[in-house]
């Protein structure tokens with residue numbers, strides 16, 4: 001019995017480890033005096049810097065006091081005190097209430113993003129607009145764990161970015177690696193608009209890379225070409241980029257040169273970088289874990305068709321999650337895998 | 352009583368006359384303001400409100416905490432005889448043995464998770480009495496909307512150890528079709544709604560379900576469970592208010608176990624816990640010792656009778672302690688003292704206390720104990736073994752039940768997926784039949 005369970009676990013383990021993360025360097029992070037660390041440690045470092053550099057920054061949410069369920073807030077309460085780093089009662093809506101709206105820099109939460117939706121959509125997102133720019137949310141950043149993790153089922157693996165991308169007034173950011181997470185999180189916290197910052201759960205522990213120790217920021221609303229190529233443009237974000245990268249490598253073996261773009265900020269997104277790339281390659285593939293129907297890929301596809309219709313040599317391809325709730329035992333079937341992407345690359349190039 | 356003595360003032364909107372219950376009516380214009388003030392009560396929508404000249408703020412909490420109803424003392428002796436609903440030998444023995452079974456299931460399944468055989472687990476350790484005694488006090492027709500730490504209710508109702516194992520291993524015998532994480536049990540047959548991870552969403556649903564029982568004139572109620580942490584969600588407040596206004600036969604059972612993951616109750620709410628909130632919503636409420644099986648049984652039994660015969664919601668706050676970690680994703684030694692856990696695990700154990708009582712009645716012996724334990728252990732190991740060997744549900748289960756019928760987008764996606772599987776079989780787990 002034990003042996004068979006180990007085998008089963010082994011197989012699962014192998015499937016997990018095939019998911020890596022994208023390590024392509026960002027030009028902005030020139031200094032390489034970094035320490036090797038995983039994604040949650042990079043987030044932790046960014047939060048330390050944010051609290052250190054701005055005495056009016058706060059961190060609060062469910063269980064953040066002892067370090068958080070994902071360990072992202074470890075040590076913050078000891079260092080900065082319980083009045084700046086504190087547990088809230090278990091209620092997501094309240095994390096956005098009165099108090100925070102009157103302070104310039106604060107950032108919550110660990111929790112169930114969807115539980116927060118009404119406050120984000122109706123209040124935070126429109127705070128500036130509906131007050132004629134007399135009020136704003138300052139540097140509100142809402143951190144939320146995000147995406148597949150291998151065993152989360154419906155509630156703990158969803159990718160709800162498209163819901164939030166339909167809300168003018170907020171920014172939506174998804175980092176692909178520890179180094180990116182630190183720089184993007186610091187930019188989000190210091191951005192004067194409300195930001196929803198999705199942290200791919202899969203990468204919390206698994207993704208390890210050198211992260212510069214100093215305070216640095218990476219620009220929002222700027223996509224990055226993380227792999228140059230000439231035959232097809234691939235666009236993605238977060239943990240999915242590493243899967244796409246593997247597909248690019250496979251395609252290369254078959255003589256197809258792929259350009260890979262990390263969108264990083266989904267709202268407002270950097271159309272120019274994607275457009276320039278598609279003008280070069282003439283083909284576009286988008287991949288995300290969220291269900292394909294109404295996913296953010298649809299928006300990218302529509303915009304690029306508008307801008308590059310005559311240049312396109314094939315229909316825009318989407319390799320995404322299925323139109324089902326996020327499954328448990330069927331997770332490997334649901335996911336946009338390397339081979340699904342590879343097939344789509346080939347059929348797009350050979351269209 | 353007081354209402355009768357108070358003179359009242361009402362405004363007749365048609366005639367613009369003020370009507371004072373003790374004197375003949377007069378028109379607004381000739382009513383001196385001072386006279387108005389001197390009247391003792393206002394007939395306000397919703398009921399008369401007395402006037403007072405004293406400016407008193409209601410204190411934030413009462414001087415004394417609401418006491419906790421208890422039947423058995425720490426030695427399993429009843430405090431006073433007859434302050435509780437009697438339990439027959441048969442029921443008492445089943446209650447005790449199910450409490451032991453639940454504890455053993457938790458220990459063994461937890462271990463299975465540590466060995467990597469299941470992906471997740473969450474124990475009910477320390478809360479066996481609330482689980483089993485509340486279930487025993489309900490009837491099988493009562494509908495249960497659980498949070499997630501109440502598998503004992505299912506156990507009591509006949510969910511087998513094999514059923515539990517099948518769900519945790521996510522195999523094709525799982526009645527929930529292996530779609531949810533371990534411990535998210537469901538059984539339509541046993542009137543147990545599917546566990547849902549998001550906190551407190553079961554509560555407004557419970558109010559609605561109870562209203563439908565009321566409308567259909569059923570001789571049954573709804574029992575819904577919530578943790579101390581869950582009571583901070585807006586849904587808790589919405590549910591209590593709805594249930595009170597709709598006069599819905601629902602028992603809100605709050606397991607106040609001191610912690611919500613790492614957040615202690617002091618950081619969760621002020622005032623005197625959960626029980627005091629009932630009155631603010633117009634709900635009859637009681638606080639019970641959640642580690643006293645007889646007290647829980649009596650309180651829920653009585654709550655059920657009131658809920659059904661008077662068609663009203665009842666709130667029960669059961670004080671207990673989460674002896675285990677929050678789940679297998681948690682290490683509670685990081686945020687709470689070990690001796691606190693140890694104290695609740697040994698000195699306040701609900702299982703030990705109840706055992707003393709059943710033994711004292713001559714209903715249970717050491718021999719019964721060891722026979723029961725070895726039989727359950729055998730059943731558990733076998734259940735795990737079978738669950739592990741049973742294959743996963745077939746691939747069609749990924750697409751079915753999203754809607755009643757497969758819409759065309761899913762048909763198309765299923766077809767495409769099957770083609771991909773044919774091309775890359777190595778990408779997919781071999782234990783899922785395609």
Ligand SMILES: Cc1ncc(C[n+]2csc(CCOP(=O)(O)OP(=O)(O)O)c2C)c(N)n1
Nearest residue numbers: 112500548549550578579580581610611612
């Ligand atoms: C809406 C929502 N927010 C956060 C969570 C994460 N979460 C899961 S259990 C839990 C604590 C619940 O504590 P309590 O209600 O006291 O129940 P207990 O675990 O103590 O039985 C939290 C915060 C969740 N599941 N749903």
Ligand SMILES: [Mg+2]
Nearest residue numbers: 578579610611
């Ligand atoms: Mg609790």
